[in-house]
Amino acid sequence: MLKPSDELREKYLRKDLLPSMFCPGCSIGQIMNYTVRAIDDLEMDQDKLVFVSGIGCSSRLPAYFEAYGVHTTHGRAIAFATGIKVTNPDLQVIVFTGDGDIAAIGLNHFLQSIRRNIDITVICVNNETYGMTGGQVSPTSPMGFKTKTTPYSNIEHSFNLSFLAKAAGAVYVSRWTTAHSVQAIKAIKKGIKKKGLAFIELISACPTSDRRFPEPKDYLNYFLNESIRYKPHCEDELSSHVFKNLNECFTAQDEGKLIVGEITDLDKPDYHELYKELKERSINEFWKKRENTD
Amino acid sequence: MKEITVDELIQPKVQFVTGNDAIVYGALLANCRFFAGYPITPATEILESMTQYLPLLKEGYCIQMEDEIGSIGAIIGASWNNVRTMTATSGPGFSLMQENLGYACMTETPCVIVDVQRTGPSTGQPTKPAQGDVMESRWGTHGDHNIIVLYPNSVQEALWTTIRAFNLADKYRTPVVLLSDAAIAHTRERLEIPLEKEVEIIKRIPVTIDKSKYHPFRTGYSVPSKVPEMDRFGNKYHTYLTGLTHDWKAYPETNSAEVHEKLVRRLYEKIDDNRHDIIKYEEKYLEDADIVIVCYGIASRTVYSAVETAREKGFKVGLFRPITLWPFPEDKIYDISLDIDKFLVIEMNLGQIYHSVLEYSKGNCQVESLFTLGGQLPREKEILKKIRKR
Incomplete structure (x- = not known):
């Protein structure tokens, strides 16, 4: 049974900021809903919860949560989050970001934090455009896409952020569209619980700025009809809706398909565990050295 | 352990x-x-x-x-x-x-x-x-x-x-x-x-007020000051931070000239009102000086001996070295300018603090400069040459 929205709103959102600034048909409200449901299911302590974001529509999300929120500079959310989590590992740090924020200006921070395996959860609202500035091409915009800055269509290849995160060594990566509500909530919960950097990419709609479809509901139809599961260990050999290898995925993506699924789930020690060990080791060495010189 | x-x-x-x-x-x-x-x-x-x-x-x-x-x-x-x-x-x-x-x-x-x-x-x-x-x-x-x-x-x-x-x-x-x-x-x-x-440690003022009355950027809860008390993550106050113009609740307010002006003026004044606490400088031989050398940081190190040599030769030279560069000690520069013939600003650039000295001496005295570049510290010989030049 799903909990009623008003009950969750009462507990988790800043009511004096509602209604939100998001446009009708925007996916960000759905992602707020999924996140609230995930943190409610996990019974998380709101005092220990810090939402961090950069710049863009998705980055306005932390304001609405009854928890700590930091709306930082463009692309830098993960750098701020790194400082926050490293100096206080008891906090639960969730980063909201968009594709412009994380795939363009902030891509390096994203990849480096995956390499370090900082224990944060990164939720990317990927609407394949710069929504707030009015619909310019982004690094995840498909080739051939007509935008305000590609009036003659986009001639650049696009990034698949989830596969990028997987290649960089992320311990948990999950990719869905906002039409996959159950899977998205499950992925956010799993990501939050995961020790290390978890990345959840949610393909989203921007009916105001990218205007790919006349109606917001058309986006949801597109999401459901064109998405194909990536499932490397699938039993059903003949299924045409399942991909098992990356090359097939990229070919399909170029043809306009949306690859969804749990891309990676593995275990390795996170930064904080290793830092704790390093601290103990270095302090022991210090005292040993001191004894020897005395 | x-x-x-x-x-x-x-x-x-x-x-x-x-x-x-x-x-x-x-x-x-x-x-x-x-x-x-x-x-x-x-x-x-x-x-x-x-x-x-x-x-x-x-x-x-x-x-x-x-x-x-x-x-x-x-x-x-x-x-x-x-x-x-x-x-x-x-x-x-x-x-x-x-x-x-x-x-x-x-x-x-x-x-x-x-x-x-x-x-x-x-x-x-x-x-x-x-x-x-x-x-x-x-x-x-x-x-x-x-x-x-x-x-x-x-x-x-x-x-x-x-x-x-x-x-x-x-x-x-x-x-x-x-x-x-x-x-x-x-x-x-x-x-x-x-x-x-x-070592004296001056700590931030923590938030202690009842949560229902707390607003992140309201000032003066516990002390009369333009500096707000500071929350920390993991506490109970759920502070929100943004680089956008924000009101005292920390909520974005991007269309109001009033909210923006109030915020930016407070950010300005919380430092400016306390300039006397923040500004620190070294001064030497100002009592009888006709010429005062303004210098700071590494450039000041060669000035000390140049000042001594000049005084031995009978020139009434003083030294003013700001340790706080900003906020700029403008009142002090003005006061000195009333009693002297000339400021000599020595810095390792093509003139930065020079302009502030020019601004705040308000035409009361001459302002000369000695600039060095390329890592070269000001040489005593050049400083003395500038002092001799009347």
């Missing part, structure tokens, strides 16, 4: 070390427990030493970030865990930090940014001292803002100035820029290291 104290860590208590070492010691004594940085000449040794010392201290953390933008981002974020934080860089890195420096001003986040100056523009001469970042430290980030900038001139003064930088940052909830240069950074001098108990 037995805890290591800073007193145990920094030994012996008198050392022959560099300015970079002194900044590290000062930071540790000031209770700095998080450092994020990126290697850059001539500031790298600060990062190296921090990676060595901080893991040994309780709740001490140090991280080498992917760039200077990430470094300052990390220290601003960490500061909200009620941790004293610092980063160190040089010109190219300092340029990269400017956007987030403004974010720290806007969100009133205490932190210390060390800029060990080298010549520029661009990559310049990485190992040569310069003073070309003085105006950048004041005006580098966009928009109206106020900031505190300190600049010591010796290894010993670097230690105490670093401690002061942390205290001012917490007291006024502002980023503080600590300027140094390649010469102070790498010159070895005698350094007397105080014990932890001999």
Whole structure:
């Protein structure tokens, strides 16, 4: 049974900021809903919860949560989050970001934090455009896409952020569209619980700025009809809706398909565990050295 | 496991070390427990030493970030865990930090940014001292803002100035820029290291009010001040921070001229109203001086002996050395200008503080300059030539 929205709103959102600034048909409200449901299911302590974001529509999300929120500079959310989590590992740090924020200006921070395996959860609202500035091409915009800055269509290849995160060594990566509500909530919960950097990419709609479809509901139809599961260990050999290898995925993506699924789930020690060990080791060495010189 | 104290860590208590070492010691004594940085000449040794010392201290953390933008981002974020934080860089890195420096001003986040100056523009001469970042430290980030900038001139003064930088940052909830240069950074001098108990720590004022009455940017809850009390993450107040113009609840307000003006004026005034607490300077022979040399940082080191030589030769020369560069000691410059014939501004750039001296002496006296470039310290001979020229 799903909990009623008003009950969750009462507990988790800043009511004096509602209604939100998001446009009708925007996916960000759905992602707020999924996140609230995930943190409610996990019974998380709101005092220990810090939402961090950069710049863009998705980055306005932390304001609405009854928890700590930091709306930082463009692309830098993960750098701020790194400082926050490293100096206080008891906090639960969730980063909201968009594709412009994380795939363009902030891509390096994203990849480096995956390499370090900082224990944060990164939720990317990927609407394949710069929504707030009015619909310019982004690094995840498909080739051939007509935008305000590609009036003659986009001639650049696009990034698949989830596969990028997987290649960089992320311990948990999950990719869905906002039409996959159950899977998205499950992925956010799993990501939050995961020790290390978890990345959840949610393909989203921007009916105001990218205007790919006349109606917001058309986006949801597109999401459901064109998405194909990536499932490397699938039993059903003949299924045409399942991909098992990356090359097939990229070919399909170029043809306009949306690859969804749990891309990676593995275990390795996170930064904080290793830092704790390093601290103990270095302090022991210090005292040993001191004894020897005395 | 037995805890290591800073007193145990920094030994012996008198050392022959560099300015970079002194900044590290000062930071540790000031209770700095998080450092994020990126290697850059001539500031790298600060990062190296921090990676060595901080893991040994309780709740001490140090991280080498992917760039200077990430470094300052990390220290601003960490500061909200009620941790004293610092980063160190040089010109190219300092340029990269400017956007987030403004974010720290806007969100009133205490932190210390060390800029060990080298010549520029661009990559310049990485190992040569310069003073070309003085105006950048004041005006580098966009928009109206106020900031505190300190600049010591010796290894010993670097230690105490670093401690002061942390205290001012917490007291006024502002980023503080600590300027140094390649010469102070790498010159070895005698350094007397105080014990932890001999170091005064001025802490931030924590939020204590009832949660229902709390607003992140309302000031004057516990003390009459334009500086708001500071929350920390993991507390109960659920503070929201944004670089957007915000009202006292911290909620974005991007269309109101009134809210913006109120906020920006307060950010300006919280520092400007307290300029007498923040401004520190050294003065010498001002009583009878006809000529006063204004100089700061490493450039002042050759001026001392030039002043002595000039006085031996009968010239009534005085010295005024701001240690706080911003806010600028404008009243003092004005007062001095009333009694003298000439200011001689000596700096290792093509004229930065020169313009402030010109501005605040208000035509009361002449303002002459001696500028050096390319890492060259001002020579005594040239200083004396300027003094002789009437």
